[in-house]
Amino acid sequence: MFHFRKIAAAMAVFAASALASTTASAQIYSGETAGVGDPVHTMFVAFANQASEAGVNIQVNAGQTLTRSMLSGARGDIEFFSSVPSLVGLMSNGARMYETVDDAPEVAGNLRAILGFQAGAYHPVTLAGSGIESWEDIAGQTVFTGPPAGSASATSEALIRIITGYEPGEDYEAVRLSWGEGYSALADGQIDMMVRPAEVGSANIERFGLSGEFRIFSIPEDMVADEDMQALFGRPGRGMMQFEGDLYQGQLTEGTITALGFFQFIGTHVGVDEEVVYQATRAFWEGLDEVHASALFLQNVTPETAFTAVNVPLHPGALRYYEEAGFDIPDELRP
Structure with missing residues (x-):
């Protein structure tokens, strides 16, 4: 049943x-x-x-x-x-x-x-015609260093400080925006320089060379062994990287570029x-x-x-x- x-x-x-x-x-x-x-x-x-x-x-x-x-x-x-x-x-x-x-x-x-x-690596970028052709030319200019709440902005400002001695808010204006806004602000001329962590060979960096010319600043050779720079390289998730300047179309800095790498x-x-x-x-x-x-x-x-x-x-x-x-x-x- x-x-x-x-x-x-x-x-x-x-x-x-x-x-x-x-x-x-x-x-x-x-x-x-x-x-x-x-x-x-x-x-x-x-x-x-x-x-x-x-x-x-x-x-x-x-x-x-x-x-x-x-x-x-x-x-x-x-x-x-x-x-x-x-x-x-x-x-x-x-x-x-x-x-x-x-x-x-x-x-x-x-x-x-x-x-x-x-x-990737931190890319300090200026457009041709900005008047910034060296690290020292940052004085008095506006520089996008990263988002307001992230750690990248502090790292970018430390990099500038070690190389030039410049302090944000005193020697130059540090602008903190979202990553997308940073790219647009440089392209539109609203800022004079951008320090952007990106993969080496980044299409976002390359685009500045598709319509004009730009510079990626290299860490000066005499600064690589500096105690503070070595300390920056030695921070967790940081290190020194190098790549050839002609990797990017329209990039004006010749030779090998020494950069702050990030992991x-x-x-x-x-x-x-x-x-x-x-x-x-x-x-x-x-x-x-x-x-x-x-x-x-x-x-x-x-x-x-x-x-x-x-x-x-x-x-x-x-x-x-x-x-x-x-x-x-x-x-x-x-x-």
Whole structure:
């Protein structure tokens, strides 16, 4: 004799189980990164695209200030985010932009890393005809140094200070805008100079040479060994880089350009499931050919650079993949 009530109940349990499985596999994880056109954005999108191949679906929220994204990540409000090595110590110590954030030192311990990469270099740019042909010519001029709430503006101003001795607000006017507004302000002549972190070979920098000529200032050779400059190179996520001036069409500075390089990493937090991070990490490295094809500067991402500038412990899921794949893991990055 059939028991229709029992059959119906069993079918309901099966349907609920199937729905739960589908929901788990279709979970959307939140991710935050910089604006479109920024190398940090390019790398994060490449990571998210590869992660999706393993069923880890990351909704990318671009155009974010990374100081806030890292705090949101540390609090567990988002799962994945672009991370700035120089901000880790500031958050841990409740300094500068985190000075009024009561829980910053406590939640900083939740930060975990997935992989690091060389993002690009600071490009000090002036247009031909601006009257600025050397670092000293910045005196009395308006200079875009970065967004109001980010760390890039402080770094740009430190670079100018070390080379010229000039102070923002005294010797020149430091203008802080969003990244997109900075590009437009220089193109429209509203500012005289822009100091912009960008990938080497950036299309956004190149565009100034498509309609005219421009200069990228090189760090003077006699300043490279300066104690303060070496300290700037030695900060977390910083270093010296060099590239040829003729890399960009219309660029007037001849020879090799010495620049302040910047490095970042893709981060997560301790509360994200180990299997999720493992699958995302594995998919990224197994799809490295696709990553390399997506942007020229990403060809520098290799297993040898996986831990570049990473200054928080690896997430257990990422660590599991690197151990299985035989990566050379620094001891200080083991949780």
